[in-house]
Amino acid sequence: MKKLSIMLAAIAISGITYGAQLELKGGFEPWREGNNSYSSFDNGGSLGAELLFNAENMPFDYGIGMEWKSEFSGGDGNNVLAETKANAFPIYLTGKYGIGEDLFYLVGRAGWSIYDNSSAKDGFYGAVGIGKELGNFTLEALYETMDLSGSSNMYSGDRANLASIKFGYKFGENKRDVISREKEAAAKAEYEKQQAEIKKLEEENRLAQERQVEEQNRLAQEKALRETMLDKYSSLVVTENYETNKLESDSNNESFFKNIDNDLTAESGTLKVTSYTDNRGSEEYNQSISQQRADKVADKIKSNLTNENIEVISEGLGETNFLNDNATFEQRKANRRTEINFIAK
Structure with missing residues (x-):
């Protein structure tokens, strides 16, 4: 038993190290019966533990387990338990296969008692049976059978048949749940990234549209100002x-001469002076x-104009x-x- 305990402890430590789930179990066995008329056993209970690994791509768990079953009393009076009391310690491999979407799972065990x-x-x-997971809790109903005479033939020799109800609690995370959560987190992160990119593009589009509108407004304003300016220099x-026979006059539009260089700084065209x-x-x-x-x-305009693109x-x-x-003076x-007229190119 000491070697068995050491072996189970080593398996438990290795299993937990490599990400196994540890499930502690307790239950009762309301029905215990031998396979012949000489063997009958009292009801009992069980305590145990299982180390479970999870298949990543299918709803299948597998692992190793051990149970302590309360004393069996009875027998045929000769060589089966000899009218004495005995505790059983099944050591087994186990598998659980999920049916439906979290509905229930099938249980199978095979080992040595x-x-x-x-x-x-x-x-x-x-053992075979059915179970249900409720979060970290489990509930199982099993039919179990154990040799009592060392025979591995299930249909010969003395045997104990049991019906049991077991309650369990799992420690550690199911690998499928971890993968599912990681995939969900990755999908959420990807979705948030896509939404952020969409939001960024929408913001860039909004800013581009605002810049486009601003540019359109600026061009429209410049066009309006230019048209106003061009209107200003139409038949101005x-x-x-002029006094009779004089070449100059005291009635000059000084604002025109002062502002002409600034007004026409970005223009290109012809400024026509007509008298x-x-x-x-x-007539001559x-x-x-x-x-x-x-x-x-024209000479006065040229002296005030620096834009070489204007003739x-x-x-x-x-x-x-x-x-x-x-008719009058x-x-x-x-x-x-x-007068002057500006003709833009």
Whole structure:
């Protein structure tokens, strides 16, 4: 028995080291009966332990176990327990196969039964039954059979047949549960990663859309400002109210000359300077003086403009494009003017 205890302890330590589940069991045996008319046994109970390993890819557990069964009393009065009391110690291999989705499992045992009474001979031990897991707890109903005469033939010699109910508690984790949890954790992590990536892409898309809208607004604003600026430089009078026969006037649009370089800094095109006169004097003279006035304004514009992408041209159109009918002095003075038009490329 000492060697047996040492062996079981070594198996237990090895099993736990390599991830086995330890299940402690206790139960009662309301029915014990011999296989002949001479053998009858009193009811009893059992205590035991099993080391179980788990198949990873199927609902199958396997391992080794040992039980202590309370004393058997009875026999045929000759060589089976000899009317004395004996405790049985089955040592067995066990297997459990799950049926359905956590419904129940089938149990099978095969091993050897040892007795602590020399009147009983060690022999074959086997059991079959059904069980149910409730978390770490188990409940099993078994039919067991044990040789009492050393014979391994289940149908000869003296034998004890038992019906037992066993309660158990498992220590350690089922490998399938661990794998399932790891897979679930990995799947959850992958899902969270995908959701984070989706959220990141959505945020990037949102920011890209915001930037696109901002860029569109900026371009629209620039376009509106440019159109406003271009409208500003359409038929803009920059010098007016020329005195008769004078090339310059005190009525200058100084804001125009001051801001023209800044307004047209990013533009490219032609700035056309056009000068007009009233209808007094000869047509040739009016043409000549209007050209001189246009040249004067063009020179002043060039002196204020640094953008080389803008060409400044001047043209005198004399007595054309009147603003009024030249009936009065003031009307004729108003017609003597110089305008600019910007033509963008």
